[in-house]
Amino acid sequence: MATKPIPHPSFDNIIIWRHAEAEQADFELGEQDNARQLTIKGRHQAKRMARWLKEHLPKNTVLVCSPALRAVQTAEALNYKILLNNALKPSASLVDVLHELTQYQQQKNILIVGHQPWLGELVAYLFEQTIVDIADIQSLSVKKGAVWWLRRQDSEKSSALQQGYTLRAMQIPSLL
Secondary structure (H helix, E strand, O other): OOOOOOOOOOOOEEEEEEOOOEOOOOHHHOOOHHHOOEOHHHHHHHHHHHHHHHHHOOOOEEEEEOOOHHHHHHHHOOOOOEEEOHHHOOOOOHHHHHHHHHHHOOOOEEEEEEOOOHHHHHHHHHHOOOOOOHHHOOOOOOOOOOEEEEEEOOOOOOOHHHOOEEEEEEEOHHHO
16 A cells, blocks of 8 residues: 655744643543643643734734644634644644645645644654655654744745745743
8 A cells, every 4th residue: 555645834834832731631530631621820821822922923824723622722812713623633643744734735824733742743844854754753842832933944946845944933931
């Protein structure tokens, strides 16, 4: 069986936002990971980051969010239209996330609210200048509530598949 080629996003701006601090789940008591809520600290983190994002986000940014409650609560702080995407669950793989993002390619700017480790893997993947073996991608640490803003490098000599992304901004709630 042939595997599908791994897509390389071509958004002008990819902004990733890890959900803010959430309650711990007691899995032995049957608590579900997707039902974890933000803590009081997490709600404050989300509000501070949302205020910063409102000042800086490009126009026409689409907000795509994991269905996990802690991610939804983080995204709600921004008061944008939220597009829930069930494939962006905490256990998603980088390959699944990349395939899922192709449905938004008509957008120039995307804000993704999600989880480690795939957010850190996505950032590492986008920093690559050429397509690499996806299995070799090492996840970067994205702190709870943090935003990493990546902008596509423009190069007339490079094809879209060879254009990497550069870091435009990285912000954490404690600095706001």
